Amino acid sequence: MISADEALKRLQDGNKRFVAGIRGNKKAHITSIPENKDRQNPFAIILGCSDSRVPAEIVFDQGMGGLFVIRVAGNIVAPSQLGSIEFAVENFGTQSVIVLGHSSCGAVTATLDDIKQPRTQVHSNVFLLLIESAQQ
Numbered sequence: 001m002i003s004a005d006e007a008l009k010r011l012q013d014g015n016k017r018f019v020a021g022i023r024g025n026k027k028a029h030i031t032s033i034p035e036n037k038d039r040q041n042p043f044a045i046i047l048g049c050s051d052s053r054v055p056a057e058i059v060f061d062q063g064m065g066g067l068f069v070i071r072v073a074g075n076i077v078a079p080s081q082l083g084s085i086e087f088a089v090e091n092f093g094t095q096s097v098i099v100l101g102h103s104s105c106g107a108v109t110a111t112l113d114d115i116k117q118p119r120t121q122v123h124s125n126v127f128l129l130l131i132e133s134a135q136q
């Protein structure tokens with residue numbers, strides 16, 4: 001397993017390629033099964049938002065098997081997300097955990113809007129998400 005510093009450098013380099021519009025990691029854009037399909041060996045764990053504009057593998061220009069990604073609207077840490085992180089650390093030895101926030105997050109905006117002016121017609125599960133986000 002690579003060190004946390006190496007993992008961060010790999011992510012930063014991948015993001016630079018993404019921003020520049022360069023697809024340097026050819027494995028990031030294939031749809032076939034990776035060479036070692038029986039065992040995964042992710043070098044980083046990413047807790048990111050479910051927002052369709054921030055897919056971790058693409059914004060970090062990484063291939064299949066490189067990242068263990070947990071996505072939830074607002075990239076909040078509830079027990080299930082924490083358990084997923086612990087699972088990856090314990091089973092794969094991954095040393096880097098990255099929390100990937102982003103600008104113009106709809107979940108954060110909805111939470112702030114709901115705090116300012118509570119809505120009455122919010123689905124119960126969305127309401128739970130809003131509450132969890134507000135408690136962060």
Ligand SMILES: [Zn+2]
Pocket residue numbers: 049050051073074075102104105106107108
């Ligand atoms: Zn978001």
